[in-house]
Amino acid sequence: MRFEHRDTDADAGIVDRVWRTRSGAVDTMTSTARTCSHLIITRTQGRVLASLRGPETRATTAPVPPDAEFLGIRLTLGAVLRPHPAASIVDGYVPFPATDSGRVVIGGEDWEAPTYDNIEQFVRCLRDAGLLVPSPLQSEQPDGHRSTRTLQRQHRAITGLSRTAVTQIDRASAAATMLRDGLDWCAVVEALGYFDQAHLAHALRRYVGRTARGLRASGDATMSFLYKTGSRPGS
Incomplete structure (x- = not known):
């Protein structure tokens, strides 16, 4: 596909x-x-x-x-x-x-x-x-009326996900796109702030369902919703 x-x-x-x-x-x-x-x-x-x-x-x-x-x-x-x-x-x-x-x-x-x-x-x-x-999400910076914890609850209530989960999913998608485009895992780890190869591999298995080698393999088109929408996670 x-x-x-x-x-x-x-x-x-x-x-x-x-x-x-x-x-x-x-x-x-x-x-x-x-x-x-x-x-x-x-x-x-x-x-x-x-x-x-x-x-x-x-x-x-x-x-x-x-x-x-x-x-x-x-x-x-x-x-x-x-x-x-x-x-x-x-x-x-x-x-x-x-x-x-x-x-x-x-x-x-x-x-x-x-x-x-x-x-x-x-x-x-x-x-x-x-x-x-439109999304009712507002600025996620705490102010005098809303604490960080309040903003986190608001984010989960609106999106169904924590801000941490959104970052992790977007980062894994960005990593998969970079690997599929030919970058090696070392470059992806450094660019996206993973701790090491094991950290990257765990994220790929959970969120993408592929290994780095599988993403680099030619002809693997049995995936959905993996396309480049921005240059950084969250974009």
């Missing part, structure tokens, strides 16, 4: 990435850990399926239906598709019904399923209907 992805000019506080792919010869894939929710539209055998997948705290194995096309909308950290905040679907998902004509039912109303090219219009419609709302 090869992912195509791009930035979007939809509301930057709600969506930060869109992607698409299609199933190939494999019937399972590794779904890497992720910090943000994804709204996924699947077209298979003349049907349209839709689901909101929450943050995932570790790599898992996911089934891949044959002859399927997938379209994904990655929400920004803490953004909400009502009434399903990320904290309520960590390591889980919410399916949405679809009509016989292929429209997706969200918030009690049916919407035309988007394509890769018109996804911005779909996002704006959900936003204008009050279904997609």
Whole structure:
């Protein structure tokens, strides 16, 4: 499976990435850990399926239906598709019904399923209907009214993850991307602040489901959501 992805000019506080792919010869894939929710539209055998997948705290194995096309909308950290905040679907998902004509039912109303090219219009419609709302996360610097502990509780309540977990997942994803692009483990350890090779290996197994050697192996495309979105963890 090869992912195509791009930035979007939809509301930057709600969506930060869109992607698409299609199933190939494999019937399972590794779904890497992720910090943000994804709204996924699947077209298979003349049907349209839709689901909101929450943050995932570790790599898992996911089934891949044959002859399927997938379209994904990655929400920004803490953004909400009502009434399903990320904290309520960590390591889980919410399916949405679809009509016989292929429209997706969200918030009690049916919407035309988007394509890769018109996804911005779909996002704006959900936003204008009050279904997609920006992340309520504010500055995470303590001030005179909010302590560090209060901010940590707020972050977990909104995202479903601690700030430490977000950093660890993003760092592992960045490490996997760097290794896949040909850097050796020594360079990755130094660049991302891992203690040593064992520390890096543990993070890769937990959050990416691959070893450094496996990531460097050519032709390994049975992975999801592993694409470069920034030059640093958390970006």
